[in-house]
Amino acid sequence: MTRLASIGGAELLLLWRNWFALSNALLLPPFFGLLFIPQLAEAGMDAATGATLAGGMIGVILAIVVYYNLVSAYVARREELSLKRLRSGTLNAAEILAGTASPAVVIALAQSLLIVVITAAHLDLPMPANPVLLAIGVIGGVVMFVVLAAASAIVTGTVELAQITTMPMLLACFLGAGLVFPLDTLPGPVETAFTLLPLGPIIELITIGWAGTGTLTDAIRPLLLLTAWTVGGTLIIRRWFRWEPRR
Template identity: 45%
Template sequence: MATPTNTATTAGTTTAAGRLGALARAELILLVRNRTALFVTLLMPLLMIGSIRAGLDRAGLEGTGMTLVEAAMTGGLGMVLVIVVYLNLVPAYVARREELVLKRLRTGEASDAEILAGTALPSVALTLAQCVIMVVAAVAFLGVRAPQRPELLVAGVAVGIVLLGALAAYTSTLTRTVESAQLTTMPLFLVSAFGSGLFVPLEVFPEKVEAVCALLPVTGVVTLLRAGWLGGADAGELLRAGATALVWTAVAVFAVRRRFRWEPRH
């Protein structure tokens, strides 16, 4: 007699992996059908990298230890995280909430964390794929040095995904409709783009401005990404960056647990 496996259903129940897979497949189908979301997910990061490079031409990188291409590509990794995870997930959570999808899912076996994670999985997979492609292409065709500390690069991407996914879930609580997501996501996007080192490395700013920008939510993630790819960061800088990223992640996760909306706003 065959015995049930971990991935099979047993006595009418399903495994966590099975539930996550089903949620992710359904979300991927919706993503593929949504042309606007596909544009944001696949093409906007590439367009923003071009904008980053144009901005760096005017900023000047003397004293940063980075070439123009290195600064643009490492900033591009952070931009992929912000756009594909944060900007894509906020309207996704809002749409599922307003369509009563989240409310119905809570009546089933899936836990709250599984519902949120399952919705995010397609965006996470696309983020990872784009990050890998960017690193490989930059090293192979643009003359950028290979990642100096891959473990920091992986850690930066992982923490960035969790942080921005949690921030997306929380921002959705402040967002009434899918259309208004364009407004509610703009503050974090602009603050991250110009204050967290995506468009311009923080080293070009005055010391006091740099110290303030170092405390922003995405700055720690960008610092880990650049240190992992290009090296050069000292232990103290890495410790501060890691601590900042983890503290913001913990705050965002706590806020989601306390404030996330599962039913439509009235």
């Protein structure tokens, strides 16, 4: 834990000095909340719909704060040879990647909790029916996006290219969050495709955990899907992740 804290502290200092990454982490998520929550409060909705939209906002937070910022961070540390120096020491791969991700993870979890509190207050939603399942959806989503960020760093040659390589995932997450248009208004195959994307199981687990819609059996599918994305990304990292620039 001490070694992880050391890497995390250094990464937090670098994040503090990077105005662009810091603004992405701290300003964009509140912007989405201020943009959508008042409109939703005026419209009125049941607990399940409110929980689904809260899950969508949390998913967008994870996609921006964890996924996008970490792709840039992993690529930058690789190009600076920081990852190579850490890898040549006593730290293993998991410790290096987790330590680098720790500031983004803490910020994302704090903002997710804030979204839950603010959404519940403004939309007059009940307390979560299954807070454990809700927490699994959020924490599992954080872990999955950390893994996917490291996997995306493999095909990202420079920090500047991160804006391009992360765009498909960010666009899919934003559209699939259900904030722009309700997913149930889409044709069946399209809606199913969105639920299979990384954001799908996060929203589904948060909805079930908060609104209590369905049974624990209904949570098996999103849990398996979340696990599949995480395991798939982990296998890609173990096979192709590079610790130094390709010369």
